[in-house]
Amino acid sequence: MSSADGRPGPPGKGRPTVAVVGAGVTGLAAAWELAAHPPPGEPAPRVVVLEAGARPGGKIVAAELGGGPVDGGADAFVARAPAGVELCRELGLDGELQAPAANRALVWTRGRLRPLPQGLVLGVPSDLVGLARSGAVSARGLARAALDLVLPPTAIPAGGDMAVGALVAARFGREVQERVVDPLLGGIHAGRSERLSLAATAPQLAAALARHRSLLVGLRREGAPQPGAGPVFLSLAGGLDRLVTRLVGELRARGVELRPACPVQALERSPDGRGWTLRTPGGTVAADAVVVAVPAPVAAGLIGAVAPSAAAELAAIEHASVALVLLAYAAGDVGRPLDGSGFLVPRVDGRLMTACSWYTSKWPGRRPAGEVVLRVSVGRWGQDPMALGDTEIVARVGRELTQAMGIAAPPAASAVMRWPEAFPQYTVGHLDRVARIEVGVAAVPGLGLAGAALRGVGVPACIEQGRQAARRVQAQLAPAGAA
Ligand SMILES: Cc1cc2nc3c(=O)[nH]c(=O)nc-3n(C[C@H](O)[C@H](O)[C@H](O)COP(=O)(O)OP(=O)(O)OC[C@H]3O[C@@H](n4cnc5c(N)ncnc54)[C@H](O)[C@@H]3O)c2cc1C
Structure with missing residues (x-):
């Protein structure tokens, strides 16, 4: 001993x-x-x-913003993977599990906020109508995406791995890859879909392709979320x-x-x-x-x-660094309805921010009434935000929020959480x-x-x-x- x-x-x-x-x-x-x-x-x-x-x-940390707590790192976990819910149950926390009140995500691309297409599996479309309705890709991009239905099968290299972005671009074209898959799957890893491993980050896609020539059809038959399947994310x-x-x-x-x-x-x-x-x-x-x-x-x-x-x-x-910018606004200063959970920003749109989560819409009741809290992510692999000072990050994010959401006033409170080398690149x-x-x-x-x-x-x-x-x-x- x-x-x-x-x-x-x-x-x-x-x-x-x-x-x-x-x-x-x-x-x-x-x-x-x-x-x-x-x-x-x-x-x-x-x-x-x-x-x-x-x-x-x-x-996982409660950050301080304007005198109250806000999640300063992870704010929710995927409900489908059992280990999170199981641990909460063992700890007697099951009564405190909470699904976000807002789930509809948007994407800031092609000049404005647009709904993310319905029926995405890890950002990959399983429904062309949903893709068309969202407007996230151009008519040309949509036509290219439809080719997935008729293209010959895509071979996954011996060894079973390739870049997710390469696979998606081959099936649906670059617009879908850049404007939908990259911000979503890339966002989870603060990475780029053209570098991320299919086997490690999106095995569902490989599984769907193993049985179907078309990825779209394969995902619709096997991978798309079932209506009424319960919340995707949970928090406490x-x-x-x-x-x-x-x-x-x-x-x-x-x-x-x-x-x-x-x-x-x-x-x-x-x-x-x-x-x-x-x-x-x-x-x-x-x-x-x-x-x-x-x-x-x-x-x-x-x-x-x-x-x-x-x-x-x-x-x-390799690792990517991110900063999470926490911003509190008076509700009256936000120039659009907060009818969703937030939005993603494709890299090709050239913004500083990579995502903006509408915290008070997702988790109502945690902050005083009349306040809107946003959590804005900055940085991804190849775009390290650590050299930027807090004042500059907040100012640049503020300008982008004016463009995206019509927020004119400065935030009533702000805080920058720095997460250097936080996201391992798979x-x-x-x-x-x-x-x-x-x-x-x-x-x-x-x-x-x-x-x-x-x-x-x-x-x-x-x-x-x-x-x-x-x-x-x-x-x-x-x-x-x-x-
Ligand atoms: C901004 C952000 C948002 C995220 N959002 C989500 C989300 O919503 N949902 C989700 O599922 N995941 C999310 N993640 C990912 C998830 O939070 C992390 O992958 C996970 O929490 C990592 O846990 P960990 O214990 O492996 O590592 P860490 O949380 O990094 O813990 C490692 C610990 O080791 C300590 N340590 C370091 N060096 C030493 C040493 N020499 N001796 C002793 N201790 C040391 C560190 O201080 C730290 O406390 C997010 C991550 C970030 C950064």
């Missing part, structure tokens, strides 16, 4: 210690799995969570950070030690080769197993000595790279790795990955009493 911080551990046979590095949703979910779901008949291990920042939650009443606060409360109640402001600087095998030593500015922490749940560039540095090839692969994953071949990383990590006993850079950037995917990594290291711990 190892001890932590040089303090002697419980004498004799006791519980092993698992250190979780990073208290984003991935690390917190790993800690939850360890603390709340030990193998049958076994006590839970001692769990220590080491977090570099002052607060847990990582990219008050804001998504409620998940973090409840999770942290429940972890603490189970004896999990959460140490904020405690960055792990190095991860080393213990001299006896059976455990781990984690170096932090406050001293060392000893553990029998470790789950690394930090962003890929940091993880690469931490595991470099013990899993060098996995570390090199992790370090090679480029072509990503899943093969992740498989190689996983092989490298699996070869190191007592080491787990999880996080948004691997198998999904969304909150449910991170939760699932954190829990899986925890289960893997848990399975390698000696049963209590055998230590």
Whole structure:
């Protein structure tokens, strides 16, 4: 049995210690799995969570805007992926799950705000009428999109991967790719569809093409959302950070030690080769197993000595930086009805903003009546906004909002949340790279790795990955009493 911080551990046979590095949703979910779901008949291990920042939650955070909270990172999660809802249920939060009040998204393209086409699957049309009605593409673009119905099948290269943008452009033409798919799928990843991996970011498209010559027909038959299928997104009443606060409360109640402001600087095998030593500015922490749940560039540095090839692969994953601009306006200053959830902005339209979410329309009741809050995203891969100062970002976004939404007055309050290197880019071949990383990590006993850079950037995917990594290291711990 190892001890932590040089303090002697419980004498004799006791519980092993698992250190979780990073208290984003991935690390917190790993800690939850360890603390709340030990193998049958076994006590839970001692769990220590080491977090570099002052607060847990990582990219889930309640930001302050004009004296009240607004989601400053993720604001909702996909309901279809079960891990998010499942964790909320386990935490007794199911009564607080909340679907957005507005779902209709728009796109700012070809000179004005237009409805996003009906029947999109990851941004890809499954309905030509919906595409025509939206006006997001020109008549010529629409005619080109219709060719999907008659074009010969598109071969997916051996190895099973290609760029989503290339596939969509081949089937529907560049206009659909640039004005619909790129802002939507690219927006999820702050990336460009011409670089994103089909296998990693849009496997539904490959599945539809495997059985249908036309992508449109394939998606309509197999992938399009069914009416009445329930909400696509969910959050929690008050804001998504409620998940973090409840999770942290429940972890603490189970004896999990959460140490904020405690960055792990190095991860080393213990001299006896059976455990781990984690170096932090406050001293060392000893553990029998470790789950690394930090962003890929940091993880690469931490595991470099013990899993060098996995570390090199992790370090090679590119990231995009974004800024989220939070703006509060008096409702009377907004020159159009807020009849939707917000809008996306294609890269080809040459704006600074990539999306604008109408926060108070999606989540009514969270802010004082008469106030409109917008969350505007800036930056994507190849367009790093980090060099821009806050004043310039707010001013430029304000000018674009005047053009898009007729907002004439300056915001009553604003805040800029900076998320440098926040969005891992799942480029072509990503899943093969992740498989190689996983092989490298699996070869190191007592080491787990999880996080948004691997198998999904969304909150449910991170939760699932954190829990899986925890289960893997848990399975390698000696049963209590055998230590
Ligand atoms: C602006 C924005 C909006 C988003 N919107 C959505 C959304 O609406 N829905 C959705 O599903 N997803 C969304 N995402 C993506 C999602 O929020 C993230 O992918 C997810 O939260 C990542 O969780 P994580 O725990 O893997 O990483 P993080 O949240 O980055 O957590 C990693 C933690 O590790 C800590 N850390 C770093 N270095 C060290 C160290 N050396 N030692 C100890 N700790 C360290 C960090 O401080 C951080 O707390 C959004 C992301 C951003 C940036």
